Amino acid sequence: MILTVTMNPSVDISYPLETLTVDSVNRVKTVSKTAGGKGLNVTRVINELGGKVTATGVLGGHLGRFIMEQLDHANIPHQFYSIMEETRNSIALLHDKGQQTEILEAGPTITKQEAAGFLVEFEQLLSTAEWLTISGSLPKGLGSGFYSHLIRSANEKKIPSLLDTSGAALKAALESEHKPTLIKPNLSEINELLGIELDSDQPNDVKAALSDSLFQGVEWIVVTLGGEGAIVKKGNQFYKALIPKVEVVNPVGSGDATIAGLAYAFSQGSSTEEIIKTGMTTGILNALESTTGHIATTRFYDIYEQVEISTY
Template identity: 60%
Template sequence: MIVTVTMNPSIDISYPLETLKIDTVNRVPLVSKTAGGKGLNVTRVIHELEGEVLATGLLGGHHGAFIAEQLDNEGIQHQFSKIAGETRNSIAILHDNGKQTEILEAGPTVSAQELADFEGQLNELLKKASLVTLSGSLAKGIPVDYYRHLLTLAKKYGVKTLLDTSGASLKASLESADKPFLIKPNTEEIAELIGQELVIDDVENVKAILSSAIFEGVEWIVVSLGSKGAIVKHDATFYRVEIPKIEVVNPVGSGDSTIAGLAFALDANLSDEEILQYGMVTGMLNAMETKTGHINVANLAALKDQIKVSPM
């Protein structure tokens, strides 16, 4: 079973507008409200792939109850730890031919006792898990290096971790003695970590940077390149992944969907090529849909076959 962890979930609200008018009233004809946060996007896509998945993390208040009800309606297993604070909203205004303006609430403050209660629950879930994903931001009150603690906890049970975070949280996790099994940084995050730009067309540069000491012990490094695919290091092997052009409808959640595809394929013990194809195709399929963290599985096979994975 794959366990997904979302420490700062949200209700993702989408407002599509032809034009965003400032300092006046904007009337929205259609509103979408989805159980969101990066980890829940991962959960939903794994569920759509018919993988065995359970969502955990922190939920609170009326918004938390809404998210739990949505997951129940979709038939998704979940076991969240309750907190006193209200789970946040994340608002995306889609306007003016492809522009996107986001309004992200900070979310609730989590107490030390609430965090301890969650950890007690996670200990029990890890006994049954084959893989765990750690995704997204941390709610207020949670230490910036908290994912490092969860990496150690997962290692205690022999569970591999896929980590999708950034900034100080990612750096702290990579400095841990217990490394994530897989990370998915973009080129900007690589540059922030290393202090050096990744030149994607320079093979020797790529190999040198992804072999930096900070990545030692990380089995999979999947560097997202957006429409250009990905560069990947698995142990000592490097891959270039090329993807076909698609019509992008809504790119939000595509990175989460990529993590979902990678987790699903890794859990199924597929080949390197298929693992990377699944990661890329689920990200692309999400971008082709209006709903965030959703794929049309009917289009998977044909698109997956167009993804080229080559050793570097």
């Protein structure tokens, strides 16, 4: 079973607009509201792939109940810890031929008692897990080292972990002695971590950056490059993933779908190349759908065969 952690879930609301007009009224014809937060996008895609998955994290208020109802409707197992404050909304304005403007609420503040209660339930859930994914931001009230605590618990039980976060939480995990198995930063996050300025036209410099001592002990580093694919470091070997050009419908959640594909492929005992190709494929499939955190599995092998993996 893959255990997915979402500590700052949300109700994801997408408003498609032909043109966003500032300081005026913008009317939308269709609205999408889904159980969201990066980890829940991961959860849905794993479920659609046929993987065995359980979602956990913290939820509160009527928005928290909405999320649980959505998961129940999709027959996705979940065990969330209840908190007093309301779960947040995350709004995406999709406008002007592929542009995306996001409005993200900060979300609830987690008390020390709630954090401790969640950790008790998390330890119980780990007893049935084989893989762990941790995604997204940390809510207020939890220190930047909170994910490191979860990873330590997983490592003690020899459960590999895939971490997809940024900023202080990512840096704390990398500086901890308890390393995640995989991280999925983009180039901006690599630049922020190391205080450098790289772009995708500098593959050898990216390769050197990923060999920095900060990443020592992390077996897999998947650096996503948007439409240009990804650069992947696995152990001491580097790979380049090239992906087909597609007509993007909704890019929101594609990074989460990538994590889902990677986790699913790991759980299936796939080879290194198969793992990378699966992650790239699910990320693309998400971008082809209007619904965030959703893929059309009927198109999986068509896209999969177009993903090219090479070593360098």
